[in-house]
Amino acid sequence: MELTAVTDERQANARVVESCQQGDREAFRLLFETHKDKVYSIALYFFGGDAVLASDITQQVFLKLFTRITQFRHESEFTTWLYRLTTNTCIDEQRRRRRFSPFDEAAAGTTTARAASVPAAEARFMRLEIADSVRDAIATLKPKLRIAILLKYFEELSYEEIAQVLNCSKGTVASRLNRGHRILAQRLGHLRANVLSGD
Amino acid sequence: MFGQQHVSKQLTPYAHGELSAEESARVAAHLGACGRCRKEFEEISYGIRLAESLQTHAAPASIWDNIEAALTQEAFKQNQAERAKHEGARENNVRGGWLAGWRSGRHGDSFGGWRGGSLSGWRPALAASFVLLLILGAGGVWFYLRQTRTSWEVARLAGAPSIDADRMGSRGRLGVGEWLETDANSRAQIKVADIGQVEIDPQTRIRLVETGLTEHRLELARGRMHAVIFAPPRLFFVDTPSAVAADLGCAYTLEVDDKGRSLLHVTSGWVAFETKERESMVPAGAACWTQPGTGPGTPFFEDASEAFLNALSQFDFAQGGTHALYTVLNEARTRDTLTLWHLLARVEGEERVRVYERLAALAPPPASVTREGIMLLDPAMLYDWKAEMEPTWLTESMPDMRRVWRSLWE
Numbered sequence: 256m257e258l259t260a261v262t263d264e265r266q267a268n269a270r271v272v273e274s275c276q277q278g279d280r281e282a283f284r285l286l287f288e289t290h291k292d293k294v295y296s297i298a299l300y301f302f303g304g305d306a307v308l309a310s311d312i313t314q315q316v317f318l319k320l321f322t323r324i325t326q327f328r329h330e331s332e333f334t335t336w337l338y339r340l341t342t343n344t345c346i347d348e349q350r351r352r353r354r355f356s357p358f359d360e361a362a363a364g365t366t367t368a369r370a371a372s373v374p375a376a377e378a379r380f381m382r383l384e385i386a387d388s389v390r391d392a393i394a395t396l397k398p399k400l401r402i403a404i405l406l407k408y409f410e411e412l413s414y415e416e417i418a419q420v421l422n423c424s425k426g427t428v429a430s431r432l433n434r435g436h437r438i439l440a441q442r443l444g445h446l447r448a449n450v451l452s453g454d
Numbered sequence: 455m456f457g458q459q460h461v462s463k464q465l466t467p468y469a470h471g472e473l474s475a476e477e478s479a480r481v482a483a484h485l486g487a488c489g490r491c492r493k494e495f496e497e498i499s500y501g502i503r504l505a506e507s508l509q510t511h512a513a514p515a516s517i518w519d520n521i522e523a524a525l526t527q528e529a530f531k532q533n534q535a536e537r538a539k540h541e542g543a544r545e546n547n548v549r550g551g552w553l554a555g556w557r558s559g560r561h562g563d564s565f566g567g568w569r570g571g572s573l574s575g576w577r578p579a580l581a582a583s584f585v586l587l588l589i590l591g592a593g594g595v596w597f598y599l600r601q602t603r604t605s606w607e608v609a610r611l612a613g614a615p616s617i618d619a620d621r622m623g624s625r626g627r628l629g630v631g632e633w634l635e636t637d638a639n640s641r642a643q644i645k646v647a648d649i650g651q652v653e654i655d656p657q658t659r660i661r662l663v664e665t666g667l668t669e670h671r672l673e674l675a676r677g678r679m680h681a682v683i684f685a686p687p688r689l690f691f692v693d694t695p696s697a698v699a700a701d702l703g704c705a706y707t708l709e710v711d712d713k714g715r716s717l718l719h720v721t722s723g724w725v726a727f728e729t730k731e732r733e734s735m736v737p738a739g740a741a742c743w744t745q746p747g748t749g750p751g752t753p754f755f756e757d758a759s760e761a762f763l764n765a766l767s768q769f770d771f772a773q774g775g776t777h778a779l780y781t782v783l784n785e786a787r788t789r790d791t792l793t794l795w796h797l798l799a800r801v802e803g804e805e806r807v808r809v810y811e812r813l814a815a816l817a818p819p820p821a822s823v824t825r826e827g828i829m830l831l832d833p834a835m836l837y838d839w840k841a842e843m844e845p846t847w848l849t850e851s852m853p854d855m856r857r858v859w860r861s862l863w864e
Contacts, residue, residue, distance in 0.1 A: 283525070287518055295513035306514075314517050315631060318524055319618070343619075347633075351675055389504050407470075408505045414472050425472075433466040436501025443504055450503060 268333050275324050287317055290334075294341050297405045301345045303394030304387075312348060316341050331419065338410060338420045342402050349398050385446055392442045396435055403431040404439075460484070460491050465498045524630075605629040606644050606662060611653070613640025633661045636677070646670055646690060650683035655709075663693065674716075678709035688726075697744040700726040704738070714746040719756075727753070732800075737847050740792060745771050752796045755847075759785050766793065779805055783812040791817045791843045799831055817843045 271289075274282030291313060298312035299305070319340055327336055393401055399421075406417050414425045421428065443450075461481045467473050468481045485492050605627040614621050618632045628634050628644060636642055636658045644652045644660075647670055654660060658677025664670065672679075673693040682705045683690045690701040695714035699706070704723025710716045718727050719741045727734045727742045729749035736742045742753040751770035754763060765781035768774030779801065786794055794813045801809055810828050813819075819828070819835075820842045827835040 284518070287521065291513040291517065292510050295517075296508075296510045299511050300508060310514055310517055313513055314520050314524075317517075317521050318631070321521070321525060386507060386509065389507050392504075393508075404505050405508075408508050409510060414467065414470070429467045429472070430463065432470075433463065433498065436466055436498045436505065438501075439504045440497045440501035444500075446504075447500060450500070450507075 269329060272324065272327060272329070272333050275321065276327070283321055286320075290337060291317070293409050294337070296409055297338075297341055297402075298345055300390055300393055300405055300409075301349070301398075301401055304390050308348070312341075312344055316344050319344070332416070334410070334412075335416060335419045338406060338412070339422075342406070342420060345402065346398050385443075385450060388443055388446060389439070392439055395442070396438060400431050400435040400438070403428060404435045407432060460488065462491065462494055465491070465495050466502070469495075469499060469502055604665065606646060606665065608634060609643045609645075611641040611643050613637060613656070615640045615642040615654070628662045630662050630664060633659060633675075635659045644672075646681075646683065649685035649690060650681065652682075653680040655679065674708060674710050676710050676712060678707065680707050681705065694744065696746040696748070697727050697729050697750045700728060702726060706736075716744045718742045718744075734796060737792065737844075740847070743767070743770070752793050752800065754793050755789055758787070758790055758793075761785050762790065762793075776805060780808070783808060786812060786816060788816050788846055792847045795836075795840055795843060798828060798836065813839075817846070 271282050271286055275286055294316050295309050295313045298316075299309035302308045302312070316337075320337060327333065393404060396404065403417060403421065406412050406420060410416075412420070414428045417428045418425045461468070461484045464473060464477065464481050468478060471478075473481065485495055608615070608617065608622065608626045608628050610622060610624050610626075613636065615634060615636045616622060617626050617628055617634050619635075622642075634642060634644065634654060636654055636656050638656050640656060642654045644654065646652055647665055649670065652660075652672070655678040658679060659675040660677070660679060661673040661675065662671075663673050668689070669691065670689060671691045671693065675695070679692070681690070681692070681701070683701045685701065687702040688700050692699040692708055694708065694710050694716040696716055699708055699716075699718055702724040704720060704725050706718060706720040706722075706725050708716060708718050716727075718725060718736055720736045720738050722738050724738075725736045727736055727744060727750040729744075732749045734742045734750040734753045736753045739757075740753050740755050742750055744750045748771055752766055754766055756763075758766075762782055762785035765774065765778045765785065769778035769782060772778075779797070782793065782797070791813055794809055794816070797809050798806060798813070806829060810825060814825075817839075819839050822838045823835045828839070
């Protein structure tokens with residue numbers, strides 16, 4: 256049953272993409288509406304919560320997608336293609352911005368200090384603080400680790416799919432996720448009790 | 455756990471269910487027996503727990519509006535190219551023409567079939583044809599203006615430049631937001647709308663940020679470009695990581711190194727090298743460095759003495775302080791009043807007095823300029839004095855001393 260649903264979704268995706276390749280405006284809109292939030296969220300977390308930059312990245316991704324969609328040959332999953340575009344756009348922008356304000360250890364220190372200063376307040380505020388802390392901690396990961404985490408948890412992609420997006424092996428994906436998880440756990444170790452008590 | 459390999463590398467795939475049943479069983483068995491790996495697994499599980507707390511955020515609705523506007527522009531470009539093709543134009547740089555129906559679709563054309571209707575369903579009368587011709591004529595002009603506002607023509611000069619990672623042919627178009635890159639063996643030339651051209655050297659990465667009737671803007675991320683612009687002042691800009699070069703009607707070379715530092719070398723006319731906080735006016739024969747976090751340094755003529763250039767570099771970027779400043783003043787020639795005039799606003803107190811005195815000795819101020827006014831940085835007086843000195847700055851064909859300046863940085 257689940258397999259049928261996946262197949263149906265793929266076929267539907269393929270039909271929408273074909274319509275886009277014919278210049279169907281409504282298909283473009285449908286494709287955008289289907290994927291925009293995930294692309295935006297990846298960009299938002301990749302750039303530490305910068306909403307303006309995330310909007311700009313999302314726009315760039317879909318413009319590239321739409322203007323190149325005739326090049327898509329259905330030889331791979333459409334989503335693989337989309338998230339490869341998203342990844343490359345984020346990393347290109349990151350490289351460009353590195354000259355201005357590199358993510359560095361100081362940034363990581365700030366995150367930890369800020370999170371550590373959070374008082375034991377109400378649970379709602381604590382959840383918000385935890386979410387902010389996780390976002391900030393993710394922004395301090397190296398880009399390769401960061402994008403692997405974002406693809407895994409926003410797209411729920413398998414290791415095989417992430418490997419295709421990032422053009423690397425499944426072993427490399429596992430290694431990057433492993434390191435990413437460890438760093439998150441270490442940097443936000445002081446929140447462990449709050450996170451685990453929030454079940 | 456002698457005799458058994460630890461399973462650190464398998465812990466995340468194990469938690470994600472990415473291992474085979476056999477591998478999972480092996481990891482589970484190991485975790486039951488190995489305290490070290492069990493502790494690591496607890497840490498990994500906590501990291502996973504944190505990552506799982508990420509939440510999807512809704513993208514702002516305005517993004518679609520921007521995309522739609524950009525696609526409409528793209529459709530216009532393709533329509534125009536199609537028209538040019540039919541009219542026997544020499545070349546057609548369209549990448550497929552698939553969007554040609556985008557805008558026509560919105561107006562009820564048959565393309566894509568999403569709104570039905572067809573232009574073939576009615577035949578215009580003679581009067582209507584005349585009106586239509588007028589509209590098409592106006593549309594053609596509009597298409598032309600639109601195209602010049604959305605992309606620039608690029609010609610390959612050598613090697614294999616790429617536009618947005620796609621290797622270009624002998625000619626291509628650089629759209630707003632797209633990157634033009636050259637490798638070690640390639641060069642390219644960009645036609646800047648209808649106001650000039652820019653040549654791109656090897657190992658350069660440059661992006662078209664904006665092009666329109668009131669502003670054309672490139673971003674030079676790294677490498678070197680040579681610009682020749684014939685346009686009113688402040689129509690053409692180049693962003694670098696540390697300053698913006700604003701064209702004032704000129705020719706110049708601009709380069710950005712791997713650390714984001716820039717060197718501007720003006721060969722004709724004037725260029726303003728600026729940030730929000732600071733501006734350097736650089737005439738032909740002069741140059742100016744910028745550095746991230748500092749902005750544009752003080753402009754200088756490249757034929758100044760090495761001691762002058764060295765001290766100026768120290769003053770601008772290495773906290774050389776009073777000692778470096780006084781060396782600059784002592785080494786300054788009449789022509790170096792360009793540098794001294796800029797320094798007036800970059801020092802205070804006694805240092806400003808010293809700069810004023812040296813400047814006055816080299817180029818006596820006109821009657822409209824007083825010492826008190828300059829001490830207060832009176833804009834009108836600064837302008838008058840600059841105008842008085844400009845003839846001594848505007849000698850062209852100075853030798854290229856860039857290598858001397860570069861050696862000071864290395």
